[in-house]
Amino acid sequence: MFMAKHLLWILTSVLVVGCGYPMSLVGIDPDLSSVGGAFDDSIIDPNLQANALEILEVNCAGCHGHNSGIAGIYGLNDLNHMIREGYIVPGNINASSLYQSIRADTGSMPLGQPMSQDKIDVIRDWIIAMGSN
Numbered sequence: 001m002f003m004a005k006h007l008l009w010i011l012t013s014v015l016v017v018g019c020g021y022p023m024s025l026v027g028i029d030p031d032l033s034s035v036g037g038a039f040d041d042s043i044i045d046p047n048l049q050a051n052a053l054e055i056l057e058v059n060c061a062g063c064h065g066h067n068s069g070i071a072g073i074y075g076l077n078d079l080n081h082m083i084r085e086g087y088i089v090p091g092n093i094n095a096s097s098l099y100q101s102i103r104a105d106t107g108s109m110p111l112g113q114p115m116s117q118d119k120i121d122v123i124r125d126w127i128i129a130m131g132s133n
Contacts, residue, residue: 039080039090044129052126055119059110091131093124
């Protein structure tokens with residue numbers, strides 16, 4: 001059952017992202033919590049979580065999608081993958097390569113169009129909030 005749900009999620013997300021629709025608009029669970037995801041995000045403010053995932057979807061997932069990405073970095077629309085790969089270290093922005101890559105003072109992402117400080121702050125706050133899990 002887990003594999004069937006996981007496969008359905010992957011196929012749907014590929015179709016949805018490939019067609020340019022935000023995953024959140026079609027009810028896809030980007031952190032896989034509904035199919036046995038490893039990270040319990042229930043303690044994170046749902047608005048903060050939604051805002052952070054939307055920022056990553058709009059600014060990052062186009063180049064770093066679910067199955068492939070530039071420079072081998074992918075899955076920036078999947079919270080559990082980001083944690084497994086070390087892109088996010090819950091509670092630790094200094095060890096989170098995702099945060100380090102978007103920081104206004106040292107970050108280089110997204111290419112050609114850095115994020116606003118407000119968006120960077122949302123990602124920072126989201127990663128910090130994960131530390132109390």
